[in-house]
Amino acid sequence: xxxxxxxxxxxxxxxxxxxxxxxxxxxxxxxxxxxxxxxxxxxxxxxxxxxxxxxxxxxxxxxxxxxxxxxxxxxxxxxxxxxxxxxxxxxxxxxxxxxxxxxxxxxxxxxxxxxxxxxxxxxxxxxxxxxxxxxxxxxxxxxxxxxxxxxxxxxxxxxxxxxxxxxxxxxxxxxxxxxxxxxxxxxxxxxxxxxxxxxxxxxxxxxxxxxxxxxxxxxxxxxxxxxxxxxxxxxxxxxxxxxxxxxxxxxxxxxxxxxxxxxxxxxxxxxxxxxxxxxxxxxxxxxxxxxxxxxxxxxxxxxxxxxxxxxxxxxxxxxxxxxxxxxxxxxxxxxxxxxxxxxxxxxxxxxxxxxxxxxxxxxxxxxxxxxxxxxxxxxxxxxxxxxxxxxxxxxxxxxxxxxxxxxxxxxxxxxxxxxxxxxxxxxxxxxxxxxxxxxx
Numbered sequence: 001x002x003x004x005x006x007x008x009x010x011x012x013x014x015x016x017x018x019x020x021x022x023x024x025x026x027x028x029x030x031x032x033x034x035x036x037x038x039x040x041x042x043x044x045x046x047x048x049x050x051x052x053x054x055x056x057x058x059x060x061x062x063x064x065x066x067x068x069x070x071x072x073x074x075x076x077x078x079x080x081x082x083x084x085x086x087x088x089x090x091x092x093x094x095x096x097x098x099x100x101x102x103x104x105x106x107x108x109x110x111x112x113x114x115x116x117x118x119x120x121x122x123x124x125x126x127x128x129x130x131x132x133x134x135x136x137x138x139x140x141x142x143x144x145x146x147x148x149x150x151x152x153x154x155x156x157x158x159x160x161x162x163x164x165x166x167x168x169x170x171x172x173x174x175x176x177x178x179x180x181x182x183x184x185x186x187x188x189x190x191x192x193x194x195x196x197x198x199x200x201x202x203x204x205x206x207x208x209x210x211x212x213x214x215x216x217x218x219x220x221x222x223x224x225x226x227x228x229x230x231x232x233x234x235x236x237x238x239x240x241x242x243x244x245x246x247x248x249x250x251x252x253x254x255x256x257x258x259x260x261x262x263x264x265x266x267x268x269x270x271x272x273x274x275x276x277x278x279x280x281x282x283x284x285x286x287x288x289x290x291x292x293x294x295x296x297x298x299x300x301x302x303x304x305x306x307x308x309x310x311x312x313x314x315x316x317x318x319x320x321x322x323x324x325x326x327x328x329x330x331x332x333x334x335x336x337x338x339x340x341x342x343x344x345x346x347x348x349x350x351x352x353x354x355x356x357x358x359x360x361x362x363x364x365x366x367x368x369x370x371x372x373x374x375x376x377x378x379x380x381x382x383x384x385x386x387x388x389x390x391x392x393x394x395x396x397x398x399x400x401x402x403x404x405x406x407x408x409x410x411x412x413x414x415x416x417x418x419x420x421x422x423x424x425x426x427x428x429x430x431x432x433x434x435x436x437x438x439x440x
Contacts, residue, residue, distance in 0.1 A: 001016060001017065001018035001019055001020060001021075001024035001025070001027070001028055001050075002015075002016070002017040002018055002049075003015070003016060003027075003028045003031045003032065005031065005032070005035040007035070007039075007040070008107075009111075009114065010039060010040060010041040010042065010073075010114055011040070011041070011042045011043070011044065011107065011110045011111065011114065012035060012036060012040045012042070012043040012044070013043075013044050013046070013103075013107065014032065014035075014043055014044065014045045014046065015046045015049070016028070016045060016046065016047050016049065016050050017049030017050065018049065018050065018051070018052075019050075019051065019052040020050055020052060020053045020054060020056065020057030020060070021052060021054050021056060021057070022054060022056040025054075025056040025057050025059070025060045026056075028060060029060060029063075032060070032064060036064060036067050036068065038071070040068065040071070040073065041068065041071045041072065041073035041110075041114060041117075042068070042073045042074060042075075042076060042110040042113070042114070043064055043068060043073070043074075043075050043076065044076045044078055044103060044106045044107050044110060045061065045064075045075060045076065045077050045078065046078050046079055046103045046106075047077060047078065047079055047080045047081070047084060048078070048079030048080075048081070048102075048103070050080070050081065050084055051081065051083070052083070052084075053083070053084040053087045053088075054087075055091065057087075058087070058088070058091055058093055061075060061077070061093075061097065062093075062096065065096070065097060072117070074097070074098060075097055076097065076098050076099075076100065076106045076109065076110060077097045077098070077099045077100070077106075078099070078100045078101075078102060078103040078105075078106035078107075079100070079101065079102055079103055080099065085099075112392075113391075113392065116139075116391030116392050117391060119139045119140075119391055120389050120390075120391045123137070123389050126138060126139060129268055131264040131267060131268060132260070132263070132264055132267065133250060133251055133252070133256040133260040133261065133263070133264050134248050134249055134250045134251055134256050134260075134261065134264050135248075135249050135251070136246040136247060136248050136249075136264075136268070137246065137247045138244055138245075138246055139244065139245040139246070139247075139391075140244065140245075141241060141242045141243045141244045141245055141424065141425075142240070142241035142242060142243055143243070144240050144241055144243075145240065145275070145429040145430070146238065146239070146240045146241075146242075146243060146280075146281060146426030146427055146428050146429055147238075147239040147240055147428060147429060147430040147431070147432055148236055148237070148238065148239065148279075148281055148340055148359065148428050148430070148431050148432075149236070149237045149238075149239045149432055149433065149434035149435070149436070150235070150236055150237075150355060150358050150359060150431060150432070150433060150434055151168045151170065151180070151232055151234065151235040151237075151433075151434045151437040152166060152168065152180070152232065152233050152234035152235065152358070153234065153358045154234055154358060154359060154360070154361050155357075155358075155361075156233060156234065156300070157181055157233065157234050157296075157300045157312075158300075158311045158312055158313060158361060159300075159305070159311055159312070160298075160300035160301065160302065160304055160305040160306060160312050161300075161302050161305060162195075162233040162234075162299075162300055162301045162302065163301065163302050164188060164192065166233050167188075167192070167231055167232065167233055168231070168232055168233075168235070168434075168437035169229045169230070169231050169232075169437070170229060170230055170232065170235065170237075170434070170436055170437045171228065171229055171436070172200065172205060172219075172221060172228040172229065172230060175200040175205075175230065175235070175237050176200065176201075176238070176394075177200065177201055177237065177238040177281070177283050177338045178199065178200045178201075178235055178236060178237035178238070178338070179197075179198065179199050179235070179236055179338055179339060179340075179375065179376070179377040180198055180232050180233075180234045180235035180236055181195055181196065181197060181198060181232060181233050181234045181235075181296070181300070182195055182198045182207060182230050182231050182232030182233065182234075182235060183195045183196065183198070183207050183209065183230070183231055184205065184207065184217070184219060184230060184231070185231070191231050192231075192299065192301060193210075193299050193301065193303075193304075194209040194210050194211050194299055195207075195209075195210065195231075195232075195233060195299040195300070195301070196208040196209050196210045196295065196296055196299065197295055197296060197377060197409065197410065197411050198230070198232070198235075198377070199336075199338055199377040199378070199379060199409065200230070200338075201283065201336045201337075201338045201379060201397060202336050202379070202394075202397035202398050202400060202401045203220060203221070203394075203397075203398050203401060204218055204219065204220040204379070204401050205218060205219050205228075205230055206218040206379050206409040207230075207409070208295050208296075208409055208410070210296060210297055210298050210299045212297075214295065214323070216379075216406075216408060216409035218379075218406065218409070220401060232437075233300070233301075235434070235437070236340055236359055236375070237434060237436075238281045238283075238338075238426055239432075239434075240426060241426070242283070242393065242424030242425055242426050243273075243275070243425060243426055243427050244424070244425045245390075245393060245422065245423065245424050245425070246422075246423050246425065247388075247389070247390060247420075247421075247422055248261065248264075248284075248418070248420065248421045248422075248423055249419070249420050250417075250418060250419050250420070253419070254289050254417060254419070255288070255289030255290070255417030255418050255419040256417060256418055256419075257414060257415055257416065257417055257418075258374060258376060258412065258413075258414045258415070258416050258417075258418065259372065259374070259414045259415070261418055261421075262282070262341045262343075262372055262374055263371070263372065265280065265282070265341075265425065266280075266341075266343040266345075266346070266372070269425075269427060270343075270346070273427055275427050275429065276346075276427050277346070277348070277350045277351065277427070277428065277429060278342060278343045278346030278347065278348045278350075278351075279340065279341065279342045279343070279348070279351065279356075279428040279431075280340070280341055280425055280426060280427050280428055281338075281339070281340050281425070281426040281428055282337070282338070282339055282340070282341065282376075282423060282424070282425055282426075283336075283337065283338045283393060283397075283423060283424045284335070284336070284337040284338075284418070284421040284422070284423040285334070285336060285386065285390075285393060285396045285397050285400060285421060285422045285423070286334065286335045286336075286337055286418045286420070286421035286423070287334060287383070287386055287418070287419045287420040287421065288330070288331075288332070288333050288334065288335045288378075288380075288416060288417065288418055288419070289331065289332065289417035289418070289419050290328040290330070290331050290415075290416060290417045291325075291328060291329045291330040291331070291333060291335065291378070291380055291408075291410070291412070291416050292325045292328060292329065292412075292413040292415045292416045293325050293329050293378070293408070293410025293411060293412060293413060293416075294322055294323060294324045294325065294410060294411045294413055295322065295323050295410055295411060296312070296321060296322055296411075297320070297321055297322060297323060298312075298320075298321055300312060306320075306321075313361075324413070325413065329380075329408065329410065330380055330407060330408065332383055333380050333381065333382060333383055333407065334380070334381045334382065334383050334384040334386075334400055334404060335378040335379065335380050335381070335412075336378065336379045336381070336397050336400055336401070337376055337377070337378040337379075337412060338376070338377060339374060339375055339376025339377065339412070340359060340360075340374075340375050340376075340428070341372055341373065341374045341375070341376075342356075342360055342372060342373045342374075343371070343372055344370065344371050344372055344373060345371050345372075351430070351431050352430070352431060352432070355430075355431035355432055355433070356431045358431070359375065359431060360373040360375060361373070361375075374414055376411070376412040376414075377409070377410070377411055377412060378409065378410060378412040378416070379406070379408075379409045380406075380407045380408040380409065380410070381400055381401075381404030381405055381406055381407055382404055382405040382407060384399075384400050384403060384404050386420055386421075386422065390422040393422060393423070393424045396422055
């Protein structure tokens, strides 16, 4: 077996090629032991060139992993072939090591985690902002421009004119953060007449079937190589990474409303971010004081369209088509929220207006001001404690999914309140058609 190591900051890159049998692993140990110094936090083992793996190889990998744990690190496996994966599965090691299909995403994961660790280490030196309804501590994110990618058109939902021709199928792995209307199933009849509110967040897809039971359903793939697809008549997905992360705390112990939270973020962006064009995408791992939700009660397909030809949110149709909470649905819970918001006091002319208008509408249950248009969905869990410091939104969200008790999923009304939240913000530079969706 050939072993090559290279230290990159606190990440050790290991390239393994050949057979990981007992003799080879003994020789490899002589190279790897001195390479894993106290400075190494993560090691990435590129196993794309390994064609044989025995128990000796597993012991070698496990030993490396144990050596990294005192530094808070881990061994990451990248590019393992099918045979090696099967050996790991048979030996009960499938969940022992984080695994990636290729080496570059594995290294990127380590580098991002190291940056988050460094942010936590200098938490007290991070920028702090006092806003009207809350206080935030700001963590830097990606400098890449954010975009919202759209399938379908919200007007087709509002006029209940969706047909099979409108439907798109999208791979779950391409929708880490998204909201819209859709469902899961293999056959058209499994989801078309039942489509409802949907969200993908925290490694899960949750939807509210319009079957009359008012009970959300969900799927949490532990491994997804493109087989899992969701079907949608309208979907908005975050393209790119978050530009900033914030720990938000409301001034009012009862919480800030979603309207107030967005207004705080809009105000902050106008004064701090030259890349703010008037719209942003937002994901929160939130402690919620109250949850006010809504849910569409019928799949907005042409077959069910209102006889009067008006939109489903028209006063003459809204009671038949929607449930709106007049009192809180839940209190003192944890929510995973994703949404998009537009500041109507800003100049929004920089966006493609046809694309922008595919996303937003005025929900009749949101009775506040008309200075913004917000579109948010939330998955609700029993209350999970939120640490004073957080470094990774994805890991915080996945921990809620793994450890929390699932309670509900809704379109989130703007009157819902947030007491504390760790959130990611993408300052949207473009609304555009989603290139990943495929016709049914």
